[in-house]
Amino acid sequence: MTGNATRTRRDAIRAEYAAEEAEAAEAEALENEQAVVSVRVPASLAESLKARASAEHIPTSALIRRILTRAVHDPETPVLTVEQVEEIARRVFRESA
Template sequence: MTRDEVLAGINQEIAEQRDAAEHEADPARRDRMLRHARSRADLAEEEADAVAADIVENEQAALSLRVPVSLSMALKARAEAERIPLSALVRRMLTQALEQPSSPVLTVEQVEEIARRVYRESA
């Protein structure tokens, strides 16, 4: 569901609230219902953004893996230090690792230089 679809749904709910308020016989309750609808309308954009973000956040798949105990402890300590859940830390780290362009550990030139040095030293 897109943000615009969420916003359309919120606006529909606000229209229904206003319609219900117009049909309310009790003036005090009608005023309260209209104030609530106006308040919600004022925040509709923000509410749509938050709901859309929640929808995206919840579109996830579970991933289970085994890591060395030392790595697990280090990740837990870092998550605690950053005051975020372990899963959020791991998700962020994986995302950053995939977004960064990968480069070889050694370039072709470096491998060739090592090979020449080894050849010279062994002669």
């Protein structure tokens, strides 16, 4: 490698490292701003939330934060669709039968 190519590669590695460090610092700051709230829900609801989060390729906690944020900040907007509520009701009925 020439000196110029080595410098360019080193600069690219430093830039990538700096971006990763900034992302980690941002995630840590966000985590430090959050409070932990624990709540018990029926197993069927927990499974529905996990399935939905998996389908959306996000962590379950991120999905729950999104649902709660929408419910609190825009209570007129339905958090779940009619179809989703019906599916949850069917699961609860099946599990209780």
